[in-house]
Amino acid sequence: MNGISRRSVLRATAGAGLGALAMPGLAACGSSSGKTVTSGRVDISLWTHDPGYIKTFQAAVGEKALMRASRFDYRMNITNAAGSDVVTRMIAQAVADGKTPDLAGVIIDQFPRVMGSSIAENLFVDLSATVKPVDGQLLKLAPYSVDKIPYGLDSDNSITVLYYRQDLFAKYGVPEDIDTWQEFARVGGRLYDKHGVSLGMVAGGDNGSIVNGFLQFLLQRGGGAFDASGDLTLDSAEAVEVLDFMAQGVRSGFLMSLPDPYGTACAAALKSGRLVATSMPNWYNVYGLQANAPDQKGKWRIRTLPRFSGGGHVASTLGGTGFCVLKDKPHTEAALELLRRVASVGLCSLAGFAFAKYSFRGQHVLFNVMFSSLAVPFAVIVVPLFIMVAKAHLTTPYFALVVPWVAPAFGIFMMRQFVGQSVPDALLDAARVDGCTEFGLFRRVVFPLLRPALGALGVWSFLTSYNSLLWPLIVVSDPGDYTLPVGLQVVFSATGRQYDLVLAGSVLAVVPSLLVFYVLRKQLLEGLTAGAVKS
Structure with a gap:
């Protein structure tokens, strides 16, 4: 390997989701670097992107009722990083020296990076026994599963709603109670022709944002990326209808094409009033609207999504974070018990x-x-x-x-x-x-x-x-x-x-x-x- 540094190998492996190149390192990282802790004080290392989850786990370990009869006295050692960085650093550390966290929050669009080449199998604890008592009742278990084995527990299920500027709807004469997406698209097309204003957005940047936006509409239409047997079904009638709806929306100006829902381009569209409505999960108020357009606080309203005239549901969902326990570590048993208690509280x-x-x-x-x-x-x-x-x-x-x-x-x-x-x-x-x-x-x-x-x-x-x-x-x-x-x-x-x-x-x-x-x-x-x- 002349001319190739160890750092470059790790970077390449992590960026590519490890693959076969990292398999020997991952297999080796399964060995515990110390004696398994079965009781007493434990310092649980938690990596996550969201301060809200940090507060949740910190509050949980301090809750006497929740921790009653536990063998462990928990302390939290928190690392707050971007969602993609959590996975990249975790894989790199697993290959390099095994200094991975005990518990990691993996965003739903980052989990595919560990689904191939037995990465999840080598890194994470199999949570089948943990979810068995509520088998079939967890809404989003499949996105954190590999070969039907769950490796992560979803923290939340965020409902998608329609955000809209009530003052600008009144200014442009847009009804607030439009029933269907088809009618909403017709109104949005006319609004764009007259005023250059859009009633929604689609992400055209990274693959994760593109797929998430598509799946959000697809789930509401009643479709899905997989059928009951787990086979990919992106050529379904619902998927074709949703793709056509999004493409026509961009062409008519009803939907604005942006790199992502959080960056500078989106912030500029919100502040200028060119984007006056969008369908996003209910947490977007904090992470999107208040972050990008704080001066518009109090001007935005929410309502249920317009429905698809061809059928489907009145709501949809987007995003999520699955919490995974890293295997074969001194604190693995303690981290698994903590996750069970927090998940079942x-x-x-x-x-x-x-x-x-x-x-x-x-x-x-x-x-x-x-x-x-x-x-x-x-x-x-x-x-x-x-x-x-x-x-x-x-x-x-x-x-x-x-x-x-x-x-x-x-x-x-x-x-x-x-x-x-x-x-x-x-x-x-x-x-x-x-x-x-x-x-x-x-x-x-x-x-x-x-x-x-x-x-x-x-x-x-x-x-x-x-x-x-x-x-x-x-x-x-x-x-x-x-x-x-x-x-x-x-x-x-x-x-x-x-x-x-x-x-x-x-x-x-x-x-x-x-x-x-x-x-x-x-x-x-x-x-x-x-x-x-x-x-």
Whole structure:
């Protein structure tokens, strides 16, 4: 390799997505550089592009309720970098010296860089066991999967809306309630001919921006990049219709061709008033409008997207960030547990929030089925539940004892009632106008209001799982993993039982329950008295 430096090799490998050239280095980086940490203090290295995710993880590790019973005492070591740089540096470090992060946020349009040549397989932990309890319910798992194996968990699902300048719509006589894209395009074409003003934009810069803009329209039209079997279907009727719609829009001036939705060209179009509307996700208010045209704050409005007359949906989505755990590192186990806790936090409250504040097809049927499950005794489902867990090879004590109960029906019902009565719709609408995403809405607005209910739910969940005897007795075979009730039962059933040990153990078994009540007493009392005062 005369004349080729090590740095140039790394740069070429990272830029090309590694490929076969980097495979030996990636295979070697799988070996741990130190002893695996299984408990105690851990400094988790997190690389991400978005300060919002930094705040999320920092808040999570400081949340006592979320971290309760964890074996780890978390500290966060944050690296904030551009989305493309996160992947480039991660691959380069993996090949060079193995100093990769423990946890990485990979933007959805950057993940294809690690999909080839077994890169994801060598770098990331297989999250199949993590997503198994909610299999089929995650909206965007496929973009972070390779050969149907998930390597990343999406942080959010951002809904695309139509942003428009209300003052300029009134000035040019553009109706705010146009129903279809076809009519919107006709109005936009006439508006461009008379005033040189566009009602939308398409990205013509890098491939990622081009594909994202196309997929945004395609998903709303009811199409997709892949069929049910996972085969590429870009020649579908919906794809052809969307491409024709975008091409005609650019030719007529209805859609403005820009390199990307964030750069100087877009900023100039916004500031000059030549771009008076655009369809982008609800986070674009912060990262696009306020960043590029802060003086126009208060002039922009949002509405649902016009629909395609040929069918499809009333909304679409764009973007996303998948969080991946780097494998075979000293802190891999700790990072995986942290991701599970952050990803599963508030599953009950998230589900309750959805049932209380969103309308969707099958909502009442789904809620009634979920609620009716409360009437089914656990003894009826214990055998099929065990068979399901055993066939999935998920009978490890920590998984079998914890995961099946992370979102109980009673918890969802309780959260749904609390959200419906305590979180006003006007508060949510105000947050949406300010550019808050739907998950950000839950995280920043709803979740803080749920603390009293979560305290009461936490006490109930702890006592239910702590006092459980039948399920741990079935799934736990190693005496070293016995829960306290099972251990007491074994001692009580032993030949020549010693009542002094049984009674002493029973007294000690009460202590954790008393501690939980003491720690959560304030939230528990607030939750119990939340509906006691008339408004």
